[in-house]
Amino acid sequence: xxxxxxxxxxxxxxxxxxxxxxxxxxxxxxxxxxxxxxxxxxxxxxxxxxxxxxxxxxxxxxxxxxxxxxxxxxxxxxxxxxxxxxxxxxxxxxxxxxxxxxxxxxxxxxxxxxxxxxxxxxxxxxxxxxxxxxxxxxxxxxxxxxxxxxxxxxxxxxxxxxxxxxxxxxxxxxxxxxxxxxxxxxxxxxxxxxxxxxxxxxxxxxxxxxxxxxxxxxxxxxxxxxxxxxxxxxxxxxxxxxxxxxxxxxxxxxxxxxxxxxxxxxxxxxxxxxxxxxxxxxxxxxxxxxxxxxxxxxx
Amino acid sequence: xxxxxxxxxxxxxxxxxxxxxxxxxxxxxxxxxxxxxxxxxxxxxxxxxxxxxxxxxxxxxxxxxxxxxxxxxxxxxxxxxxxxxxxxxxxxxxxxxxxxxxxxxxxxxxxxxxxxxxxxxxxxxxxxxxxxxxxxxxxxxxxxxxxxxxxxxxxxxxxxxxxxxxxxxxxxxxxxxxxxxxxxxxxxxxxxxxxxxxxxxxxxxxxxxxxxxxxxxxxxxxxxxxxxxxxxxxxxxxxxxxxxxxxxxxxxxxxxxxxxxxxxxxxxxxxxxxxxxxxxxxxxxxxxxxxxxxxxxxxxxxxxxxxxxxxxxxxx
Numbered sequence: 001x002x003x004x005x006x007x008x009x010x011x012x013x014x015x016x017x018x019x020x021x022x023x024x025x026x027x028x029x030x031x032x033x034x035x036x037x038x039x040x041x042x043x044x045x046x047x048x049x050x051x052x053x054x055x056x057x058x059x060x061x062x063x064x065x066x067x068x069x070x071x072x073x074x075x076x077x078x079x080x081x082x083x084x085x086x087x088x089x090x091x092x093x094x095x096x097x098x099x100x101x102x103x104x105x106x107x108x109x110x111x112x113x114x115x116x117x118x119x120x121x122x123x124x125x126x127x128x129x130x131x132x133x134x135x136x137x138x139x140x141x142x143x144x145x146x147x148x149x150x151x152x153x154x155x156x157x158x159x160x161x162x163x164x165x166x167x168x169x170x171x172x173x174x175x176x177x178x179x180x181x182x183x184x185x186x187x188x189x190x191x192x193x194x195x196x197x198x199x200x201x202x203x204x205x206x207x208x209x210x211x212x213x214x215x216x217x218x219x220x221x222x223x224x225x226x227x228x229x230x231x232x233x234x235x236x237x238x239x240x241x242x243x244x245x246x247x248x249x250x251x252x253x254x255x256x257x258x259x260x261x262x263x264x265x266x267x268x269x270x271x272x273x274x275x276x277x278x279x280x281x282x283x284x285x286x287x288x289x290x291x292x293x294x295x296x297x298x299x
Numbered sequence: 300x301x302x303x304x305x306x307x308x309x310x311x312x313x314x315x316x317x318x319x320x321x322x323x324x325x326x327x328x329x330x331x332x333x334x335x336x337x338x339x340x341x342x343x344x345x346x347x348x349x350x351x352x353x354x355x356x357x358x359x360x361x362x363x364x365x366x367x368x369x370x371x372x373x374x375x376x377x378x379x380x381x382x383x384x385x386x387x388x389x390x391x392x393x394x395x396x397x398x399x400x401x402x403x404x405x406x407x408x409x410x411x412x413x414x415x416x417x418x419x420x421x422x423x424x425x426x427x428x429x430x431x432x433x434x435x436x437x438x439x440x441x442x443x444x445x446x447x448x449x450x451x452x453x454x455x456x457x458x459x460x461x462x463x464x465x466x467x468x469x470x471x472x473x474x475x476x477x478x479x480x481x482x483x484x485x486x487x488x489x490x491x492x493x494x495x496x497x498x499x500x501x502x503x504x505x506x507x508x509x510x511x512x513x514x515x516x517x518x519x520x521x522x523x524x525x526x527x528x529x530x531x532x533x534x535x536x537x538x539x540x541x542x543x544x545x546x547x548x549x550x551x552x553x554x555x556x557x558x559x560x561x562x563x564x565x566x567x568x569x570x571x572x573x574x575x576x577x578x579x580x581x582x583x584x585x586x587x588x589x590x591x592x593x594x595x596x597x598x599x600x601x602x603x604x605x606x607x608x609x610x611x612x613x614x615x
Binding site: 032035036039040042043044046047049050053061062064069070106109110111113114116117118121122123124126129133136138139140141142143144145146147148149150151166167169170173174177202227230231233234237238248249250252253264267268270271272274275278279282283286289290293294 | 325326327328329330332333334335336337339340342343344346347348350351354359403406407410411413415419421422423424425426427428430431432433434435436438439440442443445447448450453484487488489492493496541542544545546547548551552566569570573574579582583586587589590593597
């Protein structure tokens with residue numbers, strides 16, 4: 001009983017099924033399922049490799065002749081214990097959380113006001129400002145980090161979490177503003193007009209009318225901003241010197257990699273645990289994440 | 300959209316002045332709301348951008364404000380073979396990786412647009428490489444590319460296709476191919492999921508009408524899917540090119556620009572000269588040298604989009 005039989009027998013009530021009854025099952029396997037399986041395998045294999053290495057005892061890690069490298073006999077938690085109790089890893093995790101949360105909250109607050117001003121207050125020059133915001137999103141961190149390092153140093157923020165909390169909004173604010181502008185545009189003008197007629201101030205309209213309606217947009221922007229700041233690397237690498245202020249990506253790379261003897265087990269455990277928080281967050285909010293990613297592109 | 304302009308055109312003097320007052324207060328409110336974002340962006344984006352251009356004309360080092368030396372940094376770079384290697388690497392890296400990301404991403408998007416069991420699940424897990432921090436997945440690639448214990452080498456040796464381990468990151472050409480592969484791996488999900496969103500906006504009825512007229516699968520793709528998808532392809536690929544061109548993390552983790560500077564991109568060279576090397580002026584000059592390329596690609600896609608809209612008879 002193949003899919004093609006089912007759809008051919010039923011009357012074509014479901015429009016979305018479209019012409020799929022034309023495809024026979026063997027053809028679908030070769031054209032769809034096989035390539036999809038290869039894509040999924042290639043895209044996920046590094047994560048599997050990361051996870052399996054993190055629990056492999058050192059004796060099996062490089063002994064490919066006696067143990068199959070794709071599987072693990074007697075998994076061990078040694079690497080994870082080492083990571084959590086003998087390195088500064090928990091501190092880096094905490095730093096990353098603090099920096100990502102603060103930068104996200106700051107950027108969201110600033111972006112809500114900016115997006116509302118551009119999209120709804122429509123002051124003179126709001127359209128060029130909107131365009132400038134979009135252009136600001138296209139300025140990459142890798143051409144800004146050197147002058148920013150000079151500025152951060154002059155402001156006395158060098159080697160502190162503040163340096164990251166204040167510089168991450170440079171890429172978060174343009175993105176969040178752009179995204180929220182799209183959301184605010186979808187809220188009908190009439191709601192606002194009736195509130196204006198009832199004598200509400202701009203501030204009241206924003207807080208009581210617009211924000212409750214824009215909650216999905218706020219979640220999307222927040223999730224995306226959080227992952228962007230969690231993943232940020234070049235600023236954290238440049239502005240942070242001391243081990244206790246490092247974020248996870250910088251800490252793992254600069255402190256767990258030492259000399260010529262790589263401790264692959266703990267390195268992969270570090271990579272795994274640094275990825276898990278964003279992956280868990282992402283898994284709860286997949287749709288919000290996708291809509292913010294595609295929303296930024298579609299506008 | 301055109302509300303503001305249409306309103307100003309109208310009306311007697313009295314109404315106009317009332318509207319003027321409202322516009323003025325609107326401007327005040329608008330500027331007040333813009334203030335937090337504007338302060339951040341001016342302090343940490345516009346100012347550093349200008350400062351970067353200025354630093355490129357100075358001999359600043361870490362701990363010492365430079366003095367103006369005109370074009371000396373750029374003259375030095377013009378005669379620097381490592382810099383030109385980085386420029387050609389960056390262009391090559393961007394070109395190959397973007398083409399691969401586009402082809403594979405479009406392919407994956409077309410697959411996901413079909414009716415599959417567990418479609419939302421597949422869509423969710425396919426995006427994982429894009430969600431996970433680049434540095435951390437790059438570490439996994441570093442281990443996969445290990446000179447002695449690479450799992451790829453081992454598998455190929457078991458299959459009997461090669462006799463010894465591949466030196467993924469030690470040989471210049473292998474290293475270039477390896478970093479491009481890792482970049483493509485990370486970029487495919489972004490392209491695929493964005494294009495999938497575009498594909499889902501194409502009405503099914505167009506495909507049905509074309510099929511009834513006897514169009515083959517390829518013809519439907521060529522004359523319906525591709526033209527309808529072009530605007531979103533342009534935007535997605537502009538983003539992809541910008542991200543790839545300014546890439547730093549992957550190279551920094553996998554090769555640090557080695558072996559013998561063979562995989563340096565402009566961003567990593569700028570970092571190496573500027574921060575560990577201490578030559579802020581020279582590092583800034585390399586970063587500034589990236590700007591014309593970025594502008595060119597933005598303008599290219601901007602005018603590409605304009606032309607399409609005009610062809611379709613759209614406004615703006």
